[in-house]
Amino acid sequence: YEENQAYEIRVQARDKGTPPRSAHCKVLFEVIDVNDNAPEISVSSLMSPVKEDTEIGTAVAMVTITDKDGGKNGQTNCKLTGSVPFKLKSNYKNYYSLLVDGPLDRERVSQYNVSITATDEGTPSLSSIRIITVQVSDVNDNPPRFLDYHINIYVKENSPVGTTMHALTSLDLDLNENAKSTYHLISSSPKTTQIASMVNINSETGDIVSLQSFNYEELKTFQFKVQATDSGVPPLSSNVTVNVFILDENDNNPTILAPYSEHGSVNSESIPYSAEAGYFVAKIRAVDADSGYNALLSYHLSEPKGNNLFRIGTSTGEIRTKRRMSDNDLKTHPLVVLV
CATH class of the missing domain: 2.60.40.60 (Cadherins)
Structure with missing residues (x-):
């Protein structure tokens, strides 16, 4: 049917008499269509890639549907399958525009495979599918x-x-x-x-x-x-x-605030012979410009070695006697304090 919808045949009948006689007639054959052709989908003017800020309603491609059959067998319907931000708009009979129908975001989806299905109205109906790949191009819509x-x-x-x-x-x-x-x-x-x-x-x-x-x-x-x-x-x-x-780094020495003599020693203190053990002699005060553990100070008696008369509070800096004075003790005791 798709090649020739009708045939014309001329027929002659002749007898065998003398002289022979003949007659003529014309026979017309009409080919009846059956639905043996699926619709064909062609795409033109495809715009790909499409910028992600493309406005809704922008045409992306032109789609044409053809079917070689006749009558209802050649009448077609076209639709998109799947969830995509595009739609088909019929322009004239079997001509369609593929339009942007939703916001595009390349950062979310950078490519769409748009599936177009064309179905004819024959019995049984035939259909075909065409997949159009639409790339989405980047625009500068995201700040760092x-x-x-x-x-x-x-x-x-x-x-x-x-x-x-x-x-x-x-x-x-x-x-x-x-x-x-x-x-x-x-x-x-x-x-x-x-x-x-x-x-x-x-x-x-x-x-x-x-x-x-x-x-x-x-x-x-x-x-x-x-x-x-x-x-x-x-x-x-x-x-x-x-x-x-x-x-903070430990880059500052402690500074001793107690008074000094010209020789650098603490002012002399007098201790009565009746002083009991624990008698308060002096208090050494010092500060450190650093912070934290770098400024956490401890006090120690460094000289003379073996001295058994005085002790210093490691954390307080208070110098006290360890026992009562005796006649055997020296009258003067130079103490060197290490902070």
Whole structure:
């Protein structure tokens, strides 16, 4: 039927008389169609990739359905199968437009396999399926993101200049240039602190490098902000607050506050012979500019060795007698205290 819907045959009948006589007629054969052809789906003007910010209603492709059969056998219906953000819109008879019908997000789905099914109205009906692959291209719709809003960095005092204090990292869900971030210092706190003279940040790697050696006794903490900016058009950015805490090192000797003579010894104290054991003689006071265990002081009598008359409180610095005085004891006892 699809090649010839009808045939015409001319027939002649002739007798064997003399002279022979003949007659003619025309026979028409009409071929009746059966549903033996499935619909054919053709796609043209396919737009792929499609930007993820493409507006709803934008045409992605033109779809044409053809069926070689006739009558209802050649009448077709077309639809999409599955859940996709696209739809078919009929333009004229068997011509359709494939349109965007929902928001696209490359970061969620970067490719769609759109399945088109065409079915004819024959008995039994025949159908065919065509799968169109639509790629979703990236646009710069995601700013760089730091792992947290605040980052705490701990740096030992006296660390050499050029020490890498921390390596900042950010995450950008976009692709290529849209995901390539650079880093910059944007503000400092306190205002009197010149952050730019204290730290530097590698704009490409995010490494924060010290420009000076820090002293815990002068500066215990400072704060600044870093901005990460991607290379998309237009560029997007986000900030993170960086808190730097200087860690104390034991770099300060204890300072003794008790009075000294010109020779560096504690002022002389008089002890009566009647003093009982535990008699309070003097109190040594000292401070340390460090902190924590580095400033936790202990007191010890270091000279003379074998002295059995005095003791000092390890934590209090109080010097007391260990026993009563006797006539055999020296009249003067120089004590050397180690803090």
